[in-house]
Amino acid sequence: MPAAPLPKPFPVRLVSALVGAWAGLFLWLRPVARLTAELHAAGVHDESVALFLGVPIGVAALVFLRVVAGLETFGLFYPLILVLAFIQVEVVFGLLVFGAVLAVTTPVRLLLGKVPLLSITRTGLIVCLTVGVFLVAWTVRARHGHGLGGLGFPLFIMAGSVERFVTAQMDLSPNEAFKLSINTTISAVIVYFLLTAEPVRALLRSHPDVIAAAPVAILLMGRYTGLRLWELFRFRALRARGEVGP
Amino acid sequence: VILGLNRRELAYIAPCNPREAILGVAQDKVNAKRLLAAHGLPVPDDLAVLRSHAEARRFDWGSLPNAFALKPGDGALGCGIVVAAARAPGGWLGVAGARLPLDRLRLHVIDILDGVYSREGFHRGVAYFEERLRNERDLWGEPASGLADIRVIVYRGSPALAMTRIPTKGSGGKANLHQGAVGAGIDLGTGKTTHAVHRGRSVDRHPDHGRRLLGLVVPDWPEILEIAVSAARVSGLGYAGVDVVRADERGIRILEINARPGLDIQIANLRGLAGVLRDLDRAHGAAAGPPPPVAAVRSASATPRAPEG
Numbered sequence: 001m002p003a004a005p006l007p008k009p010f011p012v013r014l015v016s017a018l019v020g021a022w023a024g025l026f027l028w029l030r031p032v033a034r035l036t037a038e039l040h041a042a043g044v045h046d047e048s049v050a051l052f053l054g055v056p057i058g059v060a061a062l063v064f065l066r067v068v069a070g071l072e073t074f075g076l077f078y079p080l081i082l083v084l085a086f087i088q089v090e091v092v093f094g095l096l097v098f099g100a101v102l103a104v105t106t107p108v109r110l111l112l113g114k115v116p117l118l119s120i121t122r123t124g125l126i127v128c129l130t131v132g133v134f135l136v137a138w139t140v141r142a143r144h145g146h147g148l149g150g151l152g153f154p155l156f157i158m159a160g161s162v163e164r165f166v167t168a169q170m171d172l173s174p175n176e177a178f179k180l181s182i183n184t185t186i187s188a189v190i191v192y193f194l195l196t197a198e199p200v201r202a203l204l205r206s207h208p209d210v211i212a213a214a215p216v217a218i219l220l221m222g223r224y225t226g227l228r229l230w231e232l233f234r235f236r237a238l239r240a241r242g243e244v245g246p
Numbered sequence: 247v248i249l250g251l252n253r254r255e256l257a258y259i260a261p262c263n264p265r266e267a268i269l270g271v272a273q274d275k276v277n278a279k280r281l282l283a284a285h286g287l288p289v290p291d292d293l294a295v296l297r298s299h300a301e302a303r304r305f306d307w308g309s310l311p312n313a314f315a316l317k318p319g320d321g322a323l324g325c326g327i328v329v330a331a332a333r334a335p336g337g338w339l340g341v342a343g344a345r346l347p348l349d350r351l352r353l354h355v356i357d358i359l360d361g362v363y364s365r366e367g368f369h370r371g372v373a374y375f376e377e378r379l380r381n382e383r384d385l386w387g388e389p390a391s392g393l394a395d396i397r398v399i400v401y402r403g404s405p406a407l408a409m410t411r412i413p414t415k416g417s418g419g420k421a422n423l424h425q426g427a428v429g430a431g432i433d434l435g436t437g438k439t440t441h442a443v444h445r446g447r448s449v450d451r452h453p454d455h456g457r458r459l460l461g462l463v464v465p466d467w468p469e470i471l472e473i474a475v476s477a478a479r480v481s482g483l484g485y486a487g488v489d490v491v492r493a494d495e496r497g498i499r500i501l502e503i504n505a506r507p508g509l510d511i512q513i514a515n516l517r518g519l520a521g522v523l524r525d526l527d528r529a530h531g532a533a534a535g536p537p538p539p540v541a542a543v544r545s546a547s548a549t550p551r552a553p554e555g
Binding site: 116167176223224237238239243244 | 247256257350357
């Protein structure tokens with residue numbers, strides 16, 4: 001069966017040439033390897049460089065989860081910074097704190113919803129509450145002799161994410177907001193495990209220029225018009241009737 | 247052939263829906279109503295439009311009638327809409343009998359103006375009041391749980407798929423499938439319902455009163471279809487979802503025009519949209535090529551060789 005037309009023509013040759021030149025540039029000059037070697041020589045911590053180089057790979061993975069798998073999230077930025085927070089405080093503790101924050105703030109938000117207040121002030125109160133939960137979590141962690149430093153950055157990330165979740169609960173329907181929150185957390189965990197996998201880290205250390213593949217992969221996914229995995233499930237009734245994907 | 251989100255964006259919305267039409271019509275309902283009314287199309291009457299905090303402070307709430315709908319100018323999925331059904335001491339009563347004191351309505355207007363219900367949440371919104379449209383009885387003559395609407399997908403000047411969305415007790419009177427309304431696909435030629443879904447499952451009977459959902463004829467169907475097609479043409483959107491209601495006393499009214507209409511309509515019809523759109527492209531004589539730009543569709547409608555129908 002002929003596929004439905006793709007109305008806007010895509011400059012295939014031009015893009016292929018550009019991608020070829022792009023790949024050649026990185027294979028030949030290895031700019032990322034040179035720059036990171038310089039950073040290393042200047043005494044920048046290896047971990048910070050690895051974290052930074054992981055960002056394009058993480059973004060490509062998140063785009064894949066959205067466009068091919070169909071996991072809708074709060075954009076790319078929120079899952080990405082959650083990944084960075086998880087890398088800083090390890091994922092189990094990060095998830096526990098994040099879950100605790102949501103468990104405490106959601107009932108409070110519902111209560112606040114009964115009081116006539118401007119929405120922005122409700123969000124402000126929720127962020128203050130988040131700081132309180134964090135303070136407790138931080139203390140518990142310190143009691144168990146874990147590293148004291150390094151919670152400031154994840155705190156801001158999670159407070160920001162909580163604000164996003166809370167405003168979504170007001171803007172969208174509660175179900176939709178809950179779904180997006182769960183999806184955002186799931187994709188952050190998936191990408192966390194991808195970026196902390198030893199083979200990936202080893203590859204980024206030995207051949208940091210592989211990150212040049214990330215934008216190419218994202219570009220290709222930008223032309224993917226097939227059904228998302230989730231849509232195979234969503235439209236199962238149609239598929240049972242013999243309707244097919246494009 | 248099923249239409250997915252990726253193909254909808256890349257093959258239909260990007261080429262067929264120009265940015266000006268998305269911003270000016272789909273995301274600016276006050277402007278859209280003006281445009282439609284200027285072309286002689288039926289829209290709900292505006293009672294007041296508030297564009298700034300100063301206007302909100304000066305607003306004379308006493309000028310509002312007993313029943314009205316307060317809406318954000320660019321809300322999505324029916325969020326931020328407050329319907330007042332009757333006056334009460336110190337304010338109004340909502341549809342379900344909930345109290346709507348004046349203070350709460352004032353705050354709601356400020357939230358709308360501050361962009362709480364705007365799509366991106368970062369820019370200012372517009373709040374507007376319009377007449378309340380209602381149905382006393384539903385298609386079966388039973389007491390209606392809310393206002394049912396009819397969604398028609400119009401592609402390049404032709405209707406592609408249609409469904410009616412019927413509120414239930416579980417949907418809280420809203421005609422939104424995600425919130426539990428029933429969606430029934432409509433045969434474009436006859437206006438008869440062909441298949442229905444409720445909360446993602448195929449159903450034969452209305453969940454509240456058990457009356458049969460299939461084989462009903464939507465009243466005034468040819469007129470509704472014609473109005474939806476005209477509205478899409480006026481909007482400048484080549485791929486549009488037009489929402490129409492048939493209200494008591496007022497008759498057919500266009501509620502809104504969407505630039506990114508949802509894909510659930512395929513489930514309500516048990517029919518893939520991509521196949522329908524492809525057939526329409528063929529009928530337009532452009533099977534392999536791009537559809538004509540929207541400007542051309544509009545000018546074509548003015549010439550005798552218009553490929554409508």
